Amino acid sequence: MSTKIKKVAIIGAGFTGRQIAARTALYDYKVNLYDMSKEVLEDVKVFLKKFFRPKNKREKYQNINITHDFSEALMDVDLIIECVPEDVELKKRVFAQIDELAPAHAIIGTNSSSYPVSKIEDAVTRKDKVLNIHFYPPIPLRPMVDIMKGTETSEGTFETGKNWIKSIECTPLVVKKEIMGFVFNRIWRAIKCEVLHMWANGNADVETIDTAWKIFTGMNMGPFELMDGVGLDVAYNVEMSYYKESGDPRDKPPEKFKEKVEKGELGLKSGQGFYKWK
Numbered sequence: 472m473s474t475k476i477k478k479v480a481i482i483g484a485g486f487t488g489r490q491i492a493a494r495t496a497l498y499d500y501k502v503n504l505y506d507m508s509k510e511v512l513e514d515v516k517v518f519l520k521k522f523f524r525p526k527n528k529r530e531k532y533q534n535i536n537i538t539h540d541f542s543e544a545l546m547d548v549d550l551i552i553e554c555v556p557e558d559v560e561l562k563k564r565v566f567a568q569i570d571e572l573a574p575a576h577a578i579i580g581t582n583s584s585s586y587p588v589s590k591i592e593d594a595v596t597r598k599d600k601v602l603n604i605h606f607y608p609p610i611p612l613r614p615m616v617d618i619m620k621g622t623e624t625s626e627g628t629f630e631t632g633k634n635w636i637k638s639i640e641c642t643p644l645v646v647k648k649e650i651m652g653f654v655f656n657r658i659w660r661a662i663k664c665e666v667l668h669m670w671a672n673g674n675a676d677v678e679t680i681d682t683a684w685k686i687f688t689g690m691n692m693g694p695f696e697l698m699d700g701v702g703l704d705v706a707y708n709v710e711m712s713y714y715k716e717s718g719d720p721r722d723k724p725p726e727k728f729k730e731k732v733e734k735g736e737l738g739l740k741s742g743q744g745f746y747k748w749k
């Protein structure tokens with residue numbers, strides 16, 4: 472049986488959570504947007520005011536309720552999308568907290584970039600109502616969303632998820648058989664792994680690699696520019712999760728990359744990554 476989604480909770484209002492909240496509100500869903508950090512929630516208000524500034528979008532801002540109260544965030548919702556950092560233990564904890572407080576019929580999705588929901592689902596009792604629902608921000612430029620089942624996800628949950636994705640004018644990328652990284656991220660990750668090692672080994676510099684990529688693919692950004700946009704801490708954690716899964720030393724992110732992250736060179740959000748950003 473498929474559920475009618477009316478109200479959505481987004482847990483984690485960082486880079487992706489706020490974009491998913493904005494997109495969802497734009498398509499007339501009620502949205503509760505929660506983060507554990509009050510500072511992040513203040514920052515979100517600035518982001519959302521800008522997002523909803525155009526006249527034709529302005530009234531949609533009313534669809535969003537920004538809250539620092541976890542139980543309020545989960546009240547009467549039909550779908551929850553977890554958007555906390557890429558740490559499987561943290562995601563399990565958050566899933567368990569959601570499971571305890573959310574309405575029994577609600578579906579819980581994770582926006583994880585790499586973990587199959589089957590690695591998180593043991594934290595909840597409603598294993599038939601969990602999904603990977605993975606966005607590719609910036610959402611307006613890349614309106615596609617991976618959708619993947621856990622080991623016990625029902626057909627009804629899957630259909631509801633797919634229909635909801637379509638309803639916010641995104642294309643569902645259906646993963647038929649579980650794979651870490653889903654559809655596009657799996658392709659993208661092979662490229663990242665290769666270029667990071669080329670850079671760290673001194674085979675070619677980032678500008679050369681990005682230029683080659685842009686000329687060949689016709690895209691306007693190269694892999695290093697894209698990683699700077701995503702955040703190098705996020706990119707590093709994702710690479711580490713692939714490495715932990717495979718145990719293959721060729722998958723281990725280079726030390727030079729780790730050092731960059733430890734220095735706080737996180738890309739666009741910190742002003743310095745592989746490139747300098749204003």
Ligand SMILES: NC(=O)c1ccc[n+]([C@@H]2O[C@H](COP(=O)([O-])OP(=O)(O)OC[C@H]3O[C@@H](n4cnc5c(N)ncnc54)[C@H](O)[C@@H]3O)[C@@H](O)[C@H]2O)c1
Pocket residue numbers: 482483484485486487488505506507508511553554555556557558565582583584585605606607608701702705
């Ligand atoms: N950055 C991307 O381009 C991208 C794309 C697709 C998916 N993702 C995935 O989305 C998830 C979030 O990534 P992000 O880039 O938005 O990270 P982010 O660091 O920008 O945001 C994470 C937010 O979660 C909050 N948070 C931490 N612990 C929390 C908790 N226990 N409860 C509630 N909030 C908590 C933090 O305060 C922060 O605001 C990750 O799983 C990531 O892999 C990221």
